[in-house]
Amino acid sequence: MRIGPKVPALVTGASSGIGEEFARQLASRGHAVTIVARREDRLEELAAHLRTAHKVTVEPFVADLETARGRDSVVRRLRERSPWLLVNNAGFGSRGRLAELDPGRERAEVQVNVVAVQQLSLAVLPGLLSERDGGIINVASTAAFQPIPFMATYAATKAFVLYFTEALAEQLHGTGARAMALCPGPVDTEFADVAGTVDYHRRSRLIAMTPERCVKDALHAFDRGSAVCIPGILNEVLAQGPRFAPRGFVRKVTARIINNPSG
Ligand SMILES: NC(=O)c1ccc[n+]([C@@H]2O[C@H](COP(=O)([O-])OP(=O)(O)OC[C@H]3O[C@@H](n4cnc5c(N)ncnc54)[C@H](OP(=O)(O)O)[C@@H]3O)[C@@H](O)[C@H]2O)c1
Numbered sequence: 001m002r003i004g005p006k007v008p009a010l011v012t013g014a015s016s017g018i019g020e021e022f023a024r025q026l027a028s029r030g031h032a033v034t035i036v037a038r039r040e041d042r043l044e045e046l047a048a049h050l051r052t053a054h055k056v057t058v059e060p061f062v063a064d065l066e067t068a069r070g071r072d073s074v075v076r077r078l079r080e081r082s083p084w085l086l087v088n089n090a091g092f093g094s095r096g097r098l099a100e101l102d103p104g105r106e107r108a109e110v111q112v113n114v115v116a117v118q119q120l121s122l123a124v125l126p127g128l129l130s131e132r133d134g135g136i137i138n139v140a141s142t143a144a145f146q147p148i149p150f151m152a153t154y155a156a157t158k159a160f161v162l163y164f165t166e167a168l169a170e171q172l173h174g175t176g177a178r179a180m181a182l183c184p185g186p187v188d189t190e191f192a193d194v195a196g197t198v199d200y201h202r203r204s205r206l207i208a209m210t211p212e213r214c215v216k217d218a219l220h221a222f223d224r225g226s227a228v229c230i231p232g233i234l235n236e237v238l239a240q241g242p243r244f245a246p247r248g249f250v251r252k253v254t255a256r257i258i259n260n261p262s263g
Contacts, residue, residue, distance in 0.1 A: 002223045003085050005030030007134050008057075010078065012065060012116065013090030015042035017189025018139060021211035022087045023050065023058070025219060031085065032057040036074055038064050065090050065116040066108040074116075075123040082127020083134025083177065088117040088161075091139060093154035093195030095258070106153045113157035118164060121179075132176030137222055138165040142185045142235055146242040149255035154195070158183075162228070169227035181228050182218045185235035187211055200258060207234045 009026045013019035015037035023035050027050040035043050035058060043060035050058045061077060064070035078084060091113040094101055121136050128134045141154075144162035148155035165181035172178055186192075186208040192201040201208060214231050221229035230236045242250040 001225070002029075003133070003135055007083055007085050008032040008034065008081065009085040009087065010034040010036065010061075010074075011087040011089060012036040012074070012120070013139075014046065015039040017191060018184065018187060018211050018214055019087070019089040020046060021215040022089060022137075022218075025215050026085070026087075027054040027056050027058060029219075030054070030056060032059075034059045034061050034077065036061045036063050036065075037090065038062060066111045071111075071116050071119050074120060078120065078123045078127075082124065083131040084124045084127065085134055085137075086120060086124050087137045087139070088120055089137075089139040090116065091157070093143075093151060093191065093197065095151050095154075095196045097150065098152055101153075109153050110157055113154070114160045117161055121164075121168065125177075128172070128177035129175055135172075135178040135180070135222065136165070136168070137180050137182055137218065140165065140181045140183045142183050142230065142239040144181075144183055145239045146250050146254055148258055149251060150259045151195075151197075166227050178222070178225060180218075180222050180226055182214075182221075183228060183230045183235075183239060184214050185209070185230075185232060185238065187214050197258075207232060207238070 009031040011019050011022045011033060014023045014035035023033050023046060027033050035046060037043055040062045047058040047060045063073050094105055094109055117138050138161050140161040141158040143155040144158035162181045165179050169179040186201050186204040188208055188210055192198045209232055217231035218229050230239050
Protein backbone atom coordinates (compact mmCIF):
# COMPACT_ATOMS: atom_id res chain seq x y z
CA MET A 1 0.00 0.00 0.00
CA ARG A 2 1.20 3.50 -0.87
CA ILE A 3 2.44 5.68 2.01
CA GLY A 4 0.05 8.66 2.24
CA PRO A 5 1.10 12.14 1.11
CA LYS A 6 0.79 13.46 4.68
CA VAL A 7 4.07 11.69 5.50
CA PRO A 8 6.90 14.07 4.57
CA ALA A 9 9.82 12.71 2.56
CA LEU A 10 13.53 13.39 2.93
CA VAL A 11 15.77 12.46 0.00
CA THR A 12 19.57 12.55 0.24
CA GLY A 13 21.63 13.08 -2.89
CA ALA A 14 18.76 14.98 -4.50
CA SER A 15 20.92 17.40 -6.50
CA SER A 16 21.18 14.99 -9.45
CA GLY A 17 20.36 11.58 -10.90
CA ILE A 18 18.27 9.05 -9.01
CA GLY A 19 17.81 11.27 -5.93
CA GLU A 20 16.58 14.20 -7.98
CA GLU A 21 14.08 11.86 -9.64
CA PHE A 22 12.90 10.53 -6.26
CA ALA A 23 12.25 14.13 -5.22
CA ARG A 24 10.31 14.76 -8.44
CA GLN A 25 8.12 11.65 -8.20
CA LEU A 26 7.48 12.01 -4.44
CA ALA A 27 6.51 15.67 -4.89
CA SER A 28 4.16 14.65 -7.72
CA ARG A 29 2.53 12.22 -5.25
CA GLY A 30 1.87 15.20 -2.95
CA HIS A 31 4.60 14.64 -0.33
CA ALA A 32 6.36 17.63 1.21
CA VAL A 33 10.03 16.95 0.43
CA THR A 34 13.30 17.90 2.10
CA ILE A 35 16.10 17.61 -0.44
CA VAL A 36 19.65 17.07 0.84
CA ALA A 37 23.02 17.41 -0.94
CA ARG A 38 26.11 19.67 -1.03
CA ARG A 39 25.34 21.66 -4.21
CA GLU A 40 22.99 24.36 -2.95
CA ASP A 41 22.33 25.95 -6.37
CA ARG A 42 21.04 22.67 -7.77
CA LEU A 43 18.80 22.12 -4.73
CA GLU A 44 17.37 25.64 -4.90
CA GLU A 45 16.60 25.28 -8.62
CA LEU A 46 14.90 21.91 -8.13
CA ALA A 47 12.92 23.18 -5.12
CA ALA A 48 11.59 26.18 -7.05
CA HIS A 49 10.54 23.95 -9.95
CA LEU A 50 8.79 21.36 -7.76
CA ARG A 51 6.94 23.96 -5.68
CA THR A 52 5.49 25.46 -8.86
CA ALA A 53 4.77 22.17 -10.57
CA HIS A 54 3.19 20.30 -7.64
CA LYS A 55 2.17 22.95 -5.07
CA VAL A 56 4.00 21.13 -2.27
CA THR A 57 6.54 22.31 0.32
CA VAL A 58 10.09 21.61 -0.84
CA GLU A 59 12.97 22.51 1.47
CA PRO A 60 16.58 22.44 0.31
CA PHE A 61 18.95 21.27 3.06
CA VAL A 62 22.67 21.59 2.42
CA ALA A 63 24.77 18.93 4.17
CA ASP A 64 27.98 17.03 3.49
CA LEU A 65 27.24 13.44 4.54
CA GLU A 66 30.94 12.63 4.53
CA THR A 67 31.30 14.61 7.77
CA ALA A 68 29.87 13.85 11.23
CA ARG A 69 28.70 17.46 11.36
CA GLY A 70 26.74 17.11 8.11
CA ARG A 71 25.17 13.80 9.15
CA ASP A 72 24.25 15.15 12.61
CA SER A 73 22.55 18.16 11.05
CA VAL A 74 20.31 15.86 8.98
CA VAL A 75 19.59 13.74 12.06
CA ARG A 76 18.45 16.90 13.91
CA ARG A 77 16.18 17.74 10.99
CA LEU A 78 14.71 14.20 11.03
CA ARG A 79 14.04 14.43 14.79
CA GLU A 80 11.89 17.55 14.31
CA ARG A 81 8.92 15.37 13.33
CA SER A 82 7.81 11.83 12.55
CA PRO A 83 7.12 9.63 10.73
CA TRP A 84 9.19 10.11 7.57
CA LEU A 85 9.59 8.56 4.19
CA LEU A 86 13.39 8.57 4.14
CA VAL A 87 15.30 7.90 0.92
CA ASN A 88 18.98 7.29 1.64
CA ASN A 89 20.22 7.75 -1.90
CA ALA A 90 23.41 9.87 -1.70
CA GLY A 91 26.45 7.85 -2.68
CA PHE A 92 29.37 7.55 -5.03
CA GLY A 93 31.82 5.00 -6.37
CA SER A 94 35.54 4.81 -7.02
CA ARG A 95 37.45 2.59 -9.40
CA GLY A 96 41.05 1.40 -9.52
CA ARG A 97 43.67 -0.62 -7.65
CA LEU A 98 43.10 -0.10 -3.93
CA ALA A 99 46.76 0.68 -3.27
CA GLU A 100 46.66 3.47 -5.86
CA LEU A 101 43.35 5.08 -4.82
CA ASP A 102 43.21 8.07 -2.45
CA PRO A 103 42.67 6.59 1.04
CA GLY A 104 40.77 9.71 2.13
CA ARG A 105 38.30 9.33 -0.71
CA GLU A 106 37.86 5.61 0.00
CA ARG A 107 37.07 6.48 3.63
CA ALA A 108 34.64 9.19 2.50
CA GLU A 109 32.90 6.59 0.34
CA VAL A 110 32.26 4.49 3.45
CA GLN A 111 31.04 7.56 5.39
CA VAL A 112 28.52 8.55 2.70
CA ASN A 113 27.47 5.12 1.40
CA VAL A 114 27.39 3.28 4.75
CA VAL A 115 27.69 5.44 7.89
CA ALA A 116 25.14 8.02 6.73
CA VAL A 117 22.68 5.32 5.62
CA GLN A 118 22.86 3.57 8.98
CA GLN A 119 22.81 6.77 11.05
CA LEU A 120 19.82 8.34 9.27
CA SER A 121 17.91 5.03 9.26
CA LEU A 122 18.39 4.68 13.03
CA ALA A 123 17.30 8.29 13.52
CA VAL A 124 13.88 7.78 11.91
CA LEU A 125 13.15 4.28 13.23
CA PRO A 126 11.62 5.21 16.64
CA GLY A 127 9.15 7.56 14.90
CA LEU A 128 8.23 4.96 12.28
CA LEU A 129 7.49 2.43 15.01
CA SER A 130 5.53 4.75 17.30
CA GLU A 131 3.45 6.15 14.40
CA ARG A 132 3.13 2.74 12.70
CA ASP A 133 3.64 4.58 9.40
CA GLY A 134 6.36 5.76 7.05
CA GLY A 135 9.39 3.91 5.73
CA ILE A 136 12.93 3.85 4.44
CA ILE A 137 14.28 3.27 0.94
CA ASN A 138 18.03 2.68 0.96
CA VAL A 139 19.75 2.80 -2.42
CA ALA A 140 22.17 -0.11 -2.80
CA SER A 141 23.16 -1.45 -6.26
CA THR A 142 23.51 -4.66 -8.24
CA ALA A 143 27.16 -4.20 -7.16
CA ALA A 144 25.96 -5.48 -3.76
CA PHE A 145 25.57 -9.04 -4.97
CA GLN A 146 29.25 -9.93 -5.45
CA PRO A 147 32.70 -8.55 -4.62
CA ILE A 148 34.01 -6.32 -7.43
CA PRO A 149 37.79 -6.20 -7.82
CA PHE A 150 38.82 -2.65 -8.86
CA MET A 151 35.64 -1.30 -7.23
CA ALA A 152 36.27 -3.06 -3.94
CA THR A 153 35.11 -0.33 -1.55
CA TYR A 154 32.03 0.50 -3.59
CA ALA A 155 30.73 -3.08 -3.85
CA ALA A 156 31.41 -3.67 -0.14
CA THR A 157 29.51 -0.52 0.88
CA LYS A 158 26.53 -1.57 -1.22
CA ALA A 159 26.60 -5.11 0.23
CA PHE A 160 26.27 -3.45 3.65
CA VAL A 161 23.30 -1.39 2.48
CA LEU A 162 21.57 -4.45 1.01
CA TYR A 163 22.08 -6.73 4.03
CA PHE A 164 21.28 -4.01 6.58
CA THR A 165 18.10 -2.98 4.80
CA GLU A 166 16.86 -6.47 4.03
CA ALA A 167 17.27 -7.42 7.69
CA LEU A 168 15.51 -4.23 8.80
CA ALA A 169 12.64 -4.88 6.38
CA GLU A 170 12.04 -8.26 7.99
CA GLN A 171 12.20 -6.80 11.51
CA LEU A 172 9.61 -4.19 10.56
CA HIS A 173 7.16 -6.78 9.24
CA GLY A 174 3.78 -6.21 10.90
CA THR A 175 4.73 -2.86 12.48
CA GLY A 176 3.07 -0.61 9.89
CA ALA A 177 6.48 0.76 8.85
CA ARG A 178 8.63 -0.66 6.08
CA ALA A 179 12.09 -0.66 4.53
CA MET A 180 13.34 -1.54 1.05
CA ALA A 181 16.74 -1.83 -0.59
CA LEU A 182 16.80 -0.50 -4.15
CA CYS A 183 19.45 -2.25 -6.26
CA PRO A 184 19.74 -0.58 -9.67
CA GLY A 185 22.05 -1.70 -12.44
CA PRO A 186 23.57 1.04 -14.63
CA VAL A 187 21.46 4.23 -14.63
CA ASP A 188 22.13 7.32 -16.77
CA THR A 189 23.25 9.83 -14.12
CA GLU A 190 26.45 11.63 -13.11
CA PHE A 191 27.57 8.47 -11.26
CA ALA A 192 29.85 7.20 -14.05
CA ASP A 193 31.71 10.53 -14.35
CA VAL A 194 32.32 10.60 -10.59
CA ALA A 195 33.28 6.92 -10.29
CA GLY A 196 35.37 6.80 -13.47
CA THR A 197 33.20 4.11 -15.06
CA VAL A 198 32.07 5.92 -18.21
CA ASP A 199 33.46 3.12 -20.41
CA TYR A 200 31.66 0.44 -18.37
CA HIS A 201 28.37 2.35 -18.50
CA ARG A 202 28.82 2.78 -22.28
CA ARG A 203 29.31 -0.96 -22.68
CA SER A 204 26.21 -1.61 -20.55
CA ARG A 205 23.78 0.17 -22.85
CA LEU A 206 21.56 -2.93 -23.06
CA ILE A 207 20.79 -2.90 -19.34
CA ALA A 208 21.12 0.84 -18.67
CA MET A 209 17.97 2.71 -17.72
CA THR A 210 16.80 6.24 -17.07
CA PRO A 211 16.40 7.59 -13.52
CA GLU A 212 12.66 7.99 -14.30
CA ARG A 213 12.20 4.29 -14.99
CA CYS A 214 14.41 3.27 -12.05
CA VAL A 215 12.46 5.38 -9.53
CA LYS A 216 9.08 4.43 -11.01
CA ASP A 217 9.92 0.74 -10.55
CA ALA A 218 11.29 1.45 -7.05
CA LEU A 219 8.18 3.27 -5.82
CA HIS A 220 5.94 0.63 -7.36
CA ALA A 221 7.87 -2.11 -5.50
CA PHE A 222 7.83 -0.06 -2.27
CA ASP A 223 4.05 0.37 -2.56
CA ARG A 224 3.75 -3.41 -2.83
CA GLY A 225 5.84 -3.89 0.32
CA SER A 226 8.92 -5.43 -1.36
CA ALA A 227 12.07 -5.73 0.76
CA VAL A 228 14.38 -5.62 -2.28
CA CYS A 229 13.84 -4.05 -5.70
CA ILE A 230 16.13 -4.78 -8.66
CA PRO A 231 14.70 -2.71 -11.53
CA GLY A 232 14.75 -4.42 -14.94
CA ILE A 233 14.54 -8.13 -15.69
CA LEU A 234 18.09 -8.35 -17.11
CA ASN A 235 19.50 -6.70 -14.01
CA GLU A 236 17.57 -9.18 -11.86
CA VAL A 237 19.11 -12.12 -13.75
CA LEU A 238 22.62 -10.61 -13.60
CA ALA A 239 22.28 -9.91 -9.89
CA GLN A 240 21.04 -13.38 -8.97
CA GLY A 241 23.43 -15.25 -11.30
CA PRO A 242 26.54 -15.15 -9.04
CA ARG A 243 24.71 -17.18 -6.36
CA PHE A 244 24.82 -20.20 -8.66
CA ALA A 245 28.49 -19.96 -9.71
CA PRO A 246 31.72 -20.67 -7.74
CA ARG A 247 32.90 -17.51 -5.94
CA GLY A 248 36.40 -17.69 -7.44
CA PHE A 249 34.91 -17.75 -10.93
CA VAL A 250 32.61 -14.83 -10.12
CA ARG A 251 35.56 -12.76 -8.81
CA LYS A 252 37.55 -13.39 -11.98
CA VAL A 253 34.70 -12.58 -14.35
CA THR A 254 33.78 -9.42 -12.42
CA ALA A 255 37.40 -8.25 -12.42
CA ARG A 256 37.53 -8.73 -16.17
CA ILE A 257 34.29 -6.88 -16.80
CA ILE A 258 35.17 -3.87 -14.67
CA ASN A 259 38.87 -3.62 -15.51
CA ASN A 260 38.48 -3.53 -19.25
CA PRO A 261 38.57 0.14 -20.24
CA SER A 262 39.26 -0.67 -23.89
CA GLY A 263 35.98 -2.52 -24.17
N1 LIG B 1 23.93 5.48 -11.69
C1 LIG B 1 24.16 4.19 -11.51
O1 LIG B 1 24.56 3.48 -12.46
C2 LIG B 1 23.89 3.56 -10.17
C3 LIG B 1 23.71 2.16 -10.11
C4 LIG B 1 23.45 1.57 -8.90
C5 LIG B 1 23.37 2.33 -7.75
N2 LIG B 1 23.55 3.68 -7.82
C6 LIG B 1 23.47 4.45 -6.58
O2 LIG B 1 22.46 5.44 -6.71
C7 LIG B 1 22.71 6.50 -5.80
C8 LIG B 1 22.55 7.82 -6.54
O3 LIG B 1 23.57 7.93 -7.52
P1 LIG B 1 23.30 8.55 -8.96
O4 LIG B 1 23.48 7.48 -9.95
O5 LIG B 1 22.06 9.33 -8.97
O6 LIG B 1 24.62 9.49 -9.07
P2 LIG B 1 24.79 11.06 -9.12
O7 LIG B 1 24.00 11.65 -10.23
O8 LIG B 1 26.27 11.28 -9.09
O9 LIG B 1 24.16 11.57 -7.74
C9 LIG B 1 24.80 11.35 -6.50
C10 LIG B 1 24.15 12.23 -5.45
O10 LIG B 1 24.79 11.99 -4.19
C11 LIG B 1 25.12 13.24 -3.62
N3 LIG B 1 26.32 13.14 -2.78
C12 LIG B 1 27.53 12.63 -3.11
N4 LIG B 1 28.40 12.81 -2.10
C13 LIG B 1 27.72 13.47 -1.11
C14 LIG B 1 28.08 13.96 0.16
N5 LIG B 1 29.33 13.87 0.64
N6 LIG B 1 27.13 14.57 0.91
C15 LIG B 1 25.88 14.73 0.42
N7 LIG B 1 25.48 14.29 -0.77
C16 LIG B 1 26.39 13.67 -1.54
C17 LIG B 1 25.37 14.17 -4.81
O11 LIG B 1 25.13 15.53 -4.44
P3 LIG B 1 26.24 16.67 -4.25
O12 LIG B 1 27.41 16.33 -5.14
O13 LIG B 1 25.53 17.92 -4.63
O14 LIG B 1 26.57 16.62 -2.78
C18 LIG B 1 24.29 13.71 -5.78
O15 LIG B 1 23.09 14.37 -5.50
C19 LIG B 1 24.11 6.27 -5.25
O16 LIG B 1 23.99 5.72 -3.94
C20 LIG B 1 24.72 5.25 -6.20
O17 LIG B 1 25.68 4.45 -5.58
C21 LIG B 1 23.81 4.31 -9.01
